Amino acid sequence: MGAGIVGTATSWHLSRLGHAVVLVDPCLASAVPEASSQRRLNGSTASLGVLMGHAFRRSSGRGWRLRQQSMALWAAWVSQLDHPTSPLSLQTPLVQLAASDEEAERMRQLAQARQGRGLQFLEEPALPPAPTPWPRPGHGALLSDQDGRVDPLALLRALRRAFAAQGGEMQATTAQCLERSGAGGQGRWRVITANGDLLHVDAVVICSALGSSQLIEPLGHHRPMEAVLGQVLELKRQDPQPSWENWPAVLTCGGINLIPHGDRQLWLGATVEPGTVGDASLVSAMKTLNNLAPAWLKDAECIGQWQGLRARPQDQPAPLLEHLEPGLILASGHYRNGVLLAPASAEWVGQQIDSSILTGS
Template sequence: MKSLKENFQKKHIIIIGSGIIGKFNALELSELGFQITIIDPAQHKNSSNAALGLLMGNMYQKRKGRSWDLRKQSIELWPKWIKFLQKFNYELKIEKPLIQLTTNEAKFKKLEKFIYENQDQNLRILETDSLFIKNINKAFQTKNIKGMISFKDGRINAKSLLKTLDTYLKNKKINFLEEEIIKIRKSNNQWISITRKNEGIKSDIVIVCNSLKAVDLIDHLSHNIKLIPVLGQAIEVDINDAEVNLLSLPKQFNIDGKNIIPKSKNKLIIGSTDEYSTNPEENIFEKLTDFLDKKPSWLTKDKISKKWFGIRSRPDGNPSPIMKNLENGLIICTGFYKNGILLAPACSKWVANEIKNYFS
């Protein structure tokens, strides 16, 4: 009897969309032996390239349900994938820990309750006298910040991760087509993906990972799938100021929902917003620094050295993400308006299991 891998080698899978979700699916399925083609007309201009890469898994406060299950699986899978991907980029790593802070007493009480009830050694309360908080207070001139530290959560540099996946995919000689798919249809037992140039590409399976545009390719009405755009913005400030050393701050932390990543002594990233729009707004500095009553003198609008945004898709009327086996050999994996980087390993595993079941 032929091995499963030999059987899979004859099966061709098309992945539409080459953000983190498309690329991670390609990695998982290529390791199982499938022939893969990824199709994307603009792989560097997507929301994955805008992501800050925070992996907020273990600090998620709901400890049951689908969302928690996906997070839990991803937390377990990430170390294995990092080890594997280090063969292609030895510098790839998850920077730990991750700190979540708030200026709101009621939110802090909730965090305390969560930590007390879970008795997880990897989660601890950070009181105002901890060194991390003291350094944050010194730099931001804040007083009332408190929160928690998660030793199991952290950050992966999203751009470096995408580049490493590209190196892997190239090394494995995975086909990549710089095309836009405008239609998919079934013909006998095969799927035909039609490009804008009106070329048809055949495959046994199609995985739709093209975020917002997924609804253009499937019968979204009968599958009850509606996606809405959510804009996320981030800024980099270059302070060029001896007043504060940004490297005295934790490597990554979050205050009242704003993620902060010191890059060097003088550079800091702050992100990101959740806006139900597709056009970046001008008052981004005010939005991203609204956790501060009074801004320290080094943090001013004119210090912004870079700003960027990404548009993600949020399912309307369904929980995020959308992972469905729509019909024989047509799978959708989209609607990652948040946490797409974190959830990529668990979601790719779900897709792989669906495909394995389909062929067995």
């Protein structure tokens, strides 16, 4: 249930394991858009696709393990998904600018501890010269050679194509209700869809973000999630003979990502706003990078703007990866890391299903 990046990635992975998979989501009625535009999108199509695994501050816990697992899988996934009709690539590196001497020291320590993971601290004089100057708070930066981004729209197209090629079935409808099957039924679960179909299945995997709760609440599973809105700007530079030479795939300044695309354009985002209504003042602050933006960025023309909703679990860390009961699996609430954690989440679901088949539970 749910054809965002996590749901589609999980469907593709399960089909590769030999399972017969039906992917259910009304968004499947439309092709994945070629580019984002001025509209509200879901979490996947609104995402910037940033992969920050190795530059993650923590070095223990579930979040760290999931990031490391995904980063170990991404190169192989992109290689397997890349196709002439749905090209896909990893874009690297990622650079984080330090906002203070204290943050710079933490970055130095992190780079020292993770030299084998492609991390390097850049002192201020060592920042590469560029025709288009970076924002420079003056405290140096952390360079991560292996982090970066993957285009989420290209990823969705590649996943859909690969899933269909594996024989996966896609239904453009809504799952309205889940019911446990009685003894002797066809499969453990019945899925009732909005178009009147009744699906008999052995397992249900719920990846429906904010829609997940309404599917599991009637079954006695309380996993509330809240909406967190993010706004993104598409900017066009006005300075003459612009160049992105020596720019990383992702430059992060004060928690805001700057991502070049095309000769004169870039994406800038994203805000973190509780609720479902965007705040225009936060967009203005984002464009100035809280007064750290160089003149060319302040003068850039806004040619597009969009916003998306992320699902953040309440009172629990993201994401929610739970085998709720036999054949009922929750892989949702990834908050801002759905693209990054898609490979690890898909592998976890595959392990749960294979384990339940072996044990009969």
